[in-house]
Amino acid sequence: MELKLMKVHGSMNTFYLYEGADRSDYGVLAEELCRLDPEVDGLLAVLPSSSSSANARMRVFNKDGSEASMCGNGLRCVARYVCERDGLENAVIETMKANLKVEKQASDGSIAMYAVEISPVSFKLADLPMAYEGNEEWILKPLPFISETILFTAVAVPNPHLIGIVPAELQKGGAHQQKWAEFFNGPNDYFSDGVNVSYVTKAEDGIFVKTFERGVGFTNACGTAMTASALVGCLAGLVPYGDVSVFNPGGMVKCSVIKGDSGYSLQLAGNATYLSNHLFLWQESGTNSEFISSELLGEQRDYEDFILKTSTISGQFV
Ligand SMILES: N[C@H](CCC[C@H](N)C(=O)O)C(=O)O
Numbered sequence: 482m483e484l485k486l487m488k489v490h491g492s493m494n495t496f497y498l499y500e501g502a503d504r505s506d507y508g509v510l511a512e513e514l515c516r517l518d519p520e521v522d523g524l525l526a527v528l529p530s531s532s533s534s535a536n537a538r539m540r541v542f543n544k545d546g547s548e549a550s551m552c553g554n555g556l557r558c559v560a561r562y563v564c565e566r567d568g569l570e571n572a573v574i575e576t577m578k579a580n581l582k583v584e585k586q587a588s589d590g591s592i593a594m595y596a597v598e599i600s601p602v603s604f605k606l607a608d609l610p611m612a613y614e615g616n617e618e619w620i621l622k623p624l625p626f627i628s629e630t631i632l633f634t635a636v637a638v639p640n641p642h643l644i645g646i647v648p649a650e651l652q653k654g655g656a657h658q659q660k661w662a663e664f665f666n667g668p669n670d671y672f673s674d675g676v677n678v679s680y681v682t683k684a685e686d687g688i689f690v691k692t693f694e695r696g697v698g699f700t701n702a703c704g705t706a707m708t709a710s711a712l713v714g715c716l717a718g719l720v721p722y723g724d725v726s727v728f729n730p731g732g733m734v735k736c737s738v739i740k741g742d743s744g745y746s747l748q749l750a751g752n753a754t755y756l757s758n759h760l761f762l763w764q765e766s767g768t769n770s771e772f773i774s775s776e777l778l779g780e781q782r783d784y785e786d787f788i789l790k791t792s793t794i795s796g797q798f799v
Pocket residue numbers: 494541543548549550551552553554555640641677694695696697702703704705706
């Protein structure tokens with residue numbers, strides 16, 4: 482089967498995007514693509530929506546073939562794809578647990594910028610799921626079996642996140658974070674479906690977030706994690722509610738955190754960059770699939786200039 486693929490990224494969290502009919506074996510395709518192209522973190526499938534109020538449906542598959550309920554960086558890329566396909570400035574994208582509003586934002590120079598709704602948000606441990614000593618929530622408290630000083634928060638947006646507020650020294654190297662993230666994503670008594678693990682550190686003008694993603698490993702950025710971390714940063718008083726600058730190894734995004742009467746409204750805004758077009762010959766039965774052709778789209782140089790500009794803007798730890 483010959484597939485037209487586009488390689489895209491949000492904050493250097495890189496995916497192949499494919500528009501087609503729904504299939505039961507996109508997880509297998511994701512594994513195959515990421516095996517052949519290790520810099521890619523997963524697959525975004527853009528499908529027709531069964532909902533009359535949505536312009537399209539997104540499914541997201543991790544590098545290991547597992548399906549996630551949401552992907553913030555990926556949704557920005559899907560938002561751009563659908564808005565440009567249909568000539569829209571804003572749209573609604575059906576995801577596993579919600580129809581989410583997306584909108585084109587003013588470009589930053591030549592960088593395409595999109596904002597996406599991150600929802601639903603739940604602190605109920607059952608919604609991750611997480612099991613810990615019969616607790617129903619876990620917000621800004623140490624997990625003593627890990628550390629007496631790191632304040633952890635468990636939140637679903639709606640994919641599962643465990644977020645720790647750590648000093649700058651724990652952001653170097655990543656061994657401590659990797660140890661616990663690998664534990665929670667293997668056989669364990671706490672997270673039966675795994676969890677994305679993020680370490681957050683106060684930065685001069687916002688927060689810095691590094692994430693070990695369920696089904697992937699360390700990535701340059703994780704959109705849902707950065708947004709959930711912005712919420713945790715507000716709860717912890719690291720940053721004021723409103724627009725939060727979130728720095729990450731892949732660049733910088735703006736997260737909006739609004740506290741309302743009925744809970745939190747979260748939005749993630751940042752780049753949606755097209756890297757290249759590809760023709761891929763997918764041998765659905767075996768593993769000898771191969772890329773037939775590729776064509777660079779010339780947007781990455783501008784993104785790299787954007788990173789240089791933003792990462793010098795006080796993304797440094799304090
Ligand atoms: N690894 C995540 C899915 C990808 C989410 C991430 N790439 C993002 O931008 O939100 C999970 O299994 O929940």
